Amino acid sequence: MVDSFLYTYPPLQEGILLKRYKRFLADIELKSGEIITAHCPNTGPMTGLAIPGNLVQVSSSDNPKRKLPYTWEMIQVHDTKPTWVGTNTGLPNKIVKLALEQKLFPELTPHYSQIRPEVRYGVEGKSRIDFLLSDEGKPPIYLEVKSTTWAQGKRVLFPDTVTTRGQKHLKDLMAITPEAKAVMLYFINRGDCIEFAPGDAADQRYGELLREARSCGVQVLPYRFEISPQGVRFIGLAKTAF
Numbered sequence: 001m002v003d004s005f006l007y008t009y010p011p012l013q014e015g016i017l018l019k020r021y022k023r024f025l026a027d028i029e030l031k032s033g034e035i036i037t038a039h040c041p042n043t044g045p046m047t048g049l050a051i052p053g054n055l056v057q058v059s060s061s062d063n064p065k066r067k068l069p070y071t072w073e074m075i076q077v078h079d080t081k082p083t084w085v086g087t088n089t090g091l092p093n094k095i096v097k098l099a100l101e102q103k104l105f106p107e108l109t110p111h112y113s114q115i116r117p118e119v120r121y122g123v124e125g126k127s128r129i130d131f132l133l134s135d136e137g138k139p140p141i142y143l144e145v146k147s148t149t150w151a152q153g154k155r156v157l158f159p160d161t162v163t164t165r166g167q168k169h170l171k172d173l174m175a176i177t178p179e180a181k182a183v184m185l186y187f188i189n190r191g192d193c194i195e196f197a198p199g200d201a202a203d204q205r206y207g208e209l210l211r212e213a214r215s216c217g218v219q220v221l222p223y224r225f226e227i228s229p230q231g232v233r234f235i236g237l238a239k240t241a242f
Contacts, residue, residue: 006098006099006104006225006233007094007098007231009057009059009230009232010059012057012058013058013059014030014057015029015056016055017054018035018052019052020040023040024043025037025039025040026038026050036070037070038070038072039066039072040087042088043089044159044160044161046160047150047160048079048150049149051077054075054076055075055076056072056075056076056087057073057074057084058071058072058073059071073086073088074087074227074229079153083190083191083192084190084227085189086232087149089147092187093117093145095232097117105221105223108183108221111138111141113134114133114134116132116133117130117131121172121176122176127168127172129172130143130144130145131145139180141183142181142183143183144182144184145185145186145187146159146166146184146186146187147186148187148189148196148222149189151193154192154195156190156193156195156196156197156222157198157199157202158186158196159203161202162205166206167205167206169184170210170213170218173218177217177218182217182218184213184219184220185221186222186223187225189225191225191227191233191235193224193238195241196222196238196241197241198211220240222237222238223238224238
């Protein structure tokens with residue numbers, strides 16, 4: 001049923017990926033035969049995803065200020081079975097906010113009544129946390145969100161490349177414990193993976209920091225989401241394999 005979706009996509013068009021290039025661009029052949037250039041919101045390497053010939057879904061906008069009217073939303077991969085994987089990295093924070101508003105994450109409820117996005121924190125306020133959750137008389141919850149799509153079998157890994165920014169986020173979260181609760185939430189942007197682990201092969205230092213952060217009290221929550229052209233469903237918590 002449509003109302004079981006946490007997030008519902010606008011009308012999408014199916015096509016075939018021809019190539020992804022210059023990080024932000026993807027050439028796609030629509031079902032009509034028209035070849036378009038779509039905006040690729042994912043700036044990372046998209047390891048195992050950007051496979052020419054695979055099915056994709058794109059959304060379109062009539063905003064005249066946009067250079068490219070189409071946005072690449074998802075791609076179908078065949079790692080273990082045909083699976084749609086989200087490629088729009090602008091969506092996970094929006095979807096997490098919806099889930100927070102509906103208190104769908106049992107590990108975080110009912111310990112907040114206020115949700116504030118993009119709050120400055122850290123040394124000299126030079127960092128921004130994705131969400132600050134607060135409730136009167138309780139320690140605040142600092143929650144950082146990362147979208148992850150790199151899969152090896154049933155296990156999803158983060159990151160798939162060296163991320164100094166991601167390393168800094170872990171250090172910032174460790175710095176606020178134990179005065180506040182710190183949470184690292186991994187948005188598993190595909191429904192076929194049941195385990196999460198750090199991508200040590202891509203960024204060994206990140207893996208070291210994540211293990212240190214967990215030992216310091218940072219809560220690690222890898223949440224599973226099922227992606228389809230109709231919408232996004234929340235599945236639940238994945239196992240951690242590290």
